[in-house]
Amino acid sequence: MLYRKFNNLDKDVSVLGLGTMRFPVINNDQNKIDEQKSIEIIRYAIDHGTNYIDTAYPYHGGNSELVVGKALLDGYREKVTLATKNPVWLVRKYDDFEKYLDEQLQKLQTEYFDVYILHALNKKMWDKIKNLGALKFLDEAKAKGKIKLAGFSFHDEFEVYEEIMDSYNWDMCMIQLNYIDQDEQAGLKGLRYAEEKEVPIVVMEPLKGGLLANPPEDILLKLQKSREISPVEWSFKWLSNYPIIKVILSGMSTMEQLVENLEISNGLEADNMTEEDYKVIDEVIDMYNSRDIIDCTNCQYCMPCPVGVNIPFNFKLFNDASIYGSLKNSAYQYNLLIKPEEQASNCIECHQCEPKCPQKINISQELKRVEKLLRTDEEFESNHWVY
Ligand SMILES: NC(=O)c1ccc[n+]([C@@H]2O[C@H](COP(=O)([O-])OP(=O)(O)OC[C@H]3O[C@@H](n4cnc5c(N)ncnc54)[C@H](OP(=O)(O)O)[C@@H]3O)[C@@H](O)[C@H]2O)c1
Incomplete structure (x- = not known):
């Protein structure tokens, strides 16, 4: 497994992170996590080298944090860099920021979060929480030892991203990125900006929610003709080639997907894309765009x-x-x-x-x-x- 230095944390983070928004569920009900299977997935991931776990207040109707908390008992908590996110859309007044943080610490059965993220910022949400004192709250939470690193996750245009990036000394940032979304939201431009500012990046939706894992036959043939690796490996290779991307967060809903993604990540190396590889990806993007x-x-x-x-x-x-x-x-x-x-x-x-x-x-x-x-x-x- 490739590990990368993550800001000032003692532990380097694994390039494959576990996203916890896609757990197996019972009867197709997104709020009913199959707890046993999910705990097995989390612990297997940790036992096999993944050490970054990302959850959030609303995932699976609030149950993702509870299940992650249970999985991290028995000594697993100390093995991971644990990230969760403040539900900023529920915040009405300054004290609400800490109210949710305290509730989350309880749900996850931990004294502190390694990474605490202001969730899903866009222009409107940013303006609201900035005025409510979000940045002061992050400083205070750090001073109280409740969080180690402060970041934000982002869904809006580059200009808004730039404004937020320039407003605080962020410890990390989470953006949506995969090879067909290079120009969407923060995009590659945002990645370069983070690199300039030395803000570590965690990538969400690396497979565009699963779409890139299951390409149609013509795209699969194009990818495999060039290299006999799976579509998931193509996606992870493309992302891990950027050193500022510290973690590729993958939402894995089965043990089989986890095993495959661990195997891929074990083989990932920095600097692993050739000019020919980039050409193939460009052609594949055109093929997707034609649909x-x-x-x-x-x-x-x-x-x-x-x-x-x-x-x-x-x-x-x-x-x-x-x-x-x-x-x-x-x-x-x-x-x-x-x-x-x-x-x-x-x-x-x-x-x-x-x-x-x-x-x-x-x-x-x-x-x-x-x-x-x-x-x-x-x-x-x-x-x-x-x-
Ligand atoms: N902060 C935010 O605003 C925000 C937004 C989105 C996500 N996130 C976080 O980022 C994490 C990652 O995003 P994501 O879940 O969208 O990631 P993703 O990797 O783009 O999509 C996950 C889906 O990809 C498919 N998949 C994964 N590995 C596979 C494999 N080896 N073979 C075949 N299919 C595979 C599965 O789809 P199937 O279930 O269909 O098989 C899985 O549910 C989330 O879990 C969450 O923690 C945060």
Whole structure:
């Protein structure tokens, strides 16, 4: 495993970090974590060299922090750099910052956090919490020994990122990055800016929520013709080639994914991309761009919908149809397998979900496109699966 120095922490951090927003769940209910399997995943990751764990107040309806706390008993806490995030959208007054921090320390059964992050900042949220004294709170929390490093996670345009970066002596920053999102949000420009300011970067959504792990056949062939490595390895290689990226946070939902990602990370080295590799990635980006994809990463921040529309699943069906050419399969699932209230057509355009979307998707409009593409009167037979 490649380890990298992370600010002034004693322990170097593993380049593969464990994101805890994608735990296995029971009955498809995102709030019901399969605790036993998840604890097994966390401890296996730690036993095999991963030492950076990232959670947050809202993940899995507040249960991610509780499960991580349980997994880190029996001596595991001391082995890891533990990061969690302040739910800034719930903060109404200065004291709320510390109220949530204290609640999180309790939930995670720890005395301190190695890394404490202001969660999912954008311009509006930044202006609000800056005025409420967020930066003073971070200084005080450090002085009290409740947190070691202070950072922010980010979802907005580069100019906002630059403003936030310049407002405080940040110890780290978390941005969304993968090879097809180089120009989205903070993007590569933001990475270079962090490098100039020597702010360590943790990357979220390295596989674009899983999309890059399962490319369609033409893209898979393009990648494998050049190097016989998996699509996940391509993604991790591309990211780890930037030394300012200290941790690639991967949300792994099965033990098999963890084992694969550990194996890949064990083989990662700094300076591992050739000019030819970059050319292949550029071609693959063009191939993805030629498809009509809704930019959803299944982060679930938009959920629950007040009338029950399963927003991420509708977008997944649309993307599957567009990326894999499997229109019949998506239409079958849309028309017959998901409940009527979960379907895109049930959207009442209340727009409550839209400000919550880190990708700034115009959700109600995109749901109309889902309905238009997938609604059909066709009679399906049970063997109508395309892949
Ligand atoms: N601060 C924020 O605003 C914010 C936002 C988003 C994420 N995060 C953090 O960043 C972490 C990482 O983001 P992410 O979960 O979106 O990461 P990601 O790596 O882009 O996506 C995770 C998904 O990729 C798929 N995957 C992972 N390894 C795989 C493998 N070996 N083979 C096939 N599929 C594989 C799985 O999808 P399937 O489950 O479909 O198989 C998994 O759920 C999160 O868990 C969370 O801790 C923070």
